[in-house]
Amino acid sequence: MPDYGPVPAASVGPALNADGYFVGRVEGNLSSVTDGYYQAMFLATREGVVLVDAPPTIGRNLLRAIDDVTRVTGTPGQVTHLIYSHSHADHIGAASLWGKNVERIGHTETRRLLRRAGDPNRPAPTTTFDDRMVLHVGEERLELAHHGPNHAPDNIFVYALRQKTLMLVDVIYPGWAPFKNLAVSQDIPGWIRAHYIAMSYPWRTLVGGHLGHLGRRADGETQQ
Structure with missing residues (x-):
């Protein structure tokens, strides 16, 4: 069998x-972190880190990574808010690192699923929403929205307005084909629809959660 071509x-x-990680500025005080296979993002504000x-x-x-950035920006390094994109352990399985003094935000269905799972590494959200929520921390604003089931029933869109950055996990894979079985997505019509919804946002940068x-x-245009 012939070898595969290089990536x-x-x-x-x-x-x-x-x-084993890379942290880089996305725009302004918004940064992303990756280990080459997974991604997270955070906002360093004058009132703490989201x-x-x-x-x-x-x-x-x-x-x-958070210490790397906040040491340079001179902003507090304490994480005050932790947003869950959805309930899957591969994306929030380190959530317990921040203990009980952080506000955990997620969709209503995320709380139901995590309470059922009973996983101490994934504490249930303390703040939930059904359709939309706007989070103001310091001078920053994040728009959270649930547009229906897609990859998971609770998967949300997280939009950083000022930085023109959208985080949508397990839907668009920049530079790659989707993972096998569409990353075990549960609602395929909803997953396809999520591409069109994503492109309706005026983002310049996408954090896709992987790679x-x-x-x-x-x-986004290519995969759509």
């Missing part, structure tokens, strides 16, 4: 540091 350079994310997702493969490197490569609008 195109355009699909490879940034090089990881000696600790973190979106906590993949266990990145784990405590999230703490290091090291951030997305641009061309990536």
Whole structure:
């Protein structure tokens, strides 16, 4: 059988540091963190850090990445808000690192699923919403929306308005084909529809939750 061709350079994310992660500025005080396979993002505000997702493969490197950024920006390094994109353990399985003093935000269905799971590594959200929620922290604004089931019944859209950045997990894979079985997506018509909804947002940068490569609008157009 012939060998596979090399992965195109355009699909490879940034090089990881000696600790196995890369943290980079997306726009303004919005940063993304990756271990080359999973992604999270966070906002460093004057009132604390808003973190979106906590993949266990990145784990405590999230703490290091946040410290890397806030030490430079001079903003507080404490995570005050932790947003769950959805309930799957591969994206929030390190959520317990922040203990009980963080506000955990997710969809109503996320809380139901996590309460049923009873996983101490994924504490249930303390704040929930059904359709839309706007989170103001310091000078920053994040728009959270649930547009119906797609990859998972509770998967949400997280939009950083000022930074023109959308985080939508397990739907668009910048620079790559979707994972096998569409990453075990549960509602395929909803998953397809989510691509069109994503492109209705005026984003410049996409955080897709996987791999090291951030997305641009061309990536969304290609997969759509």
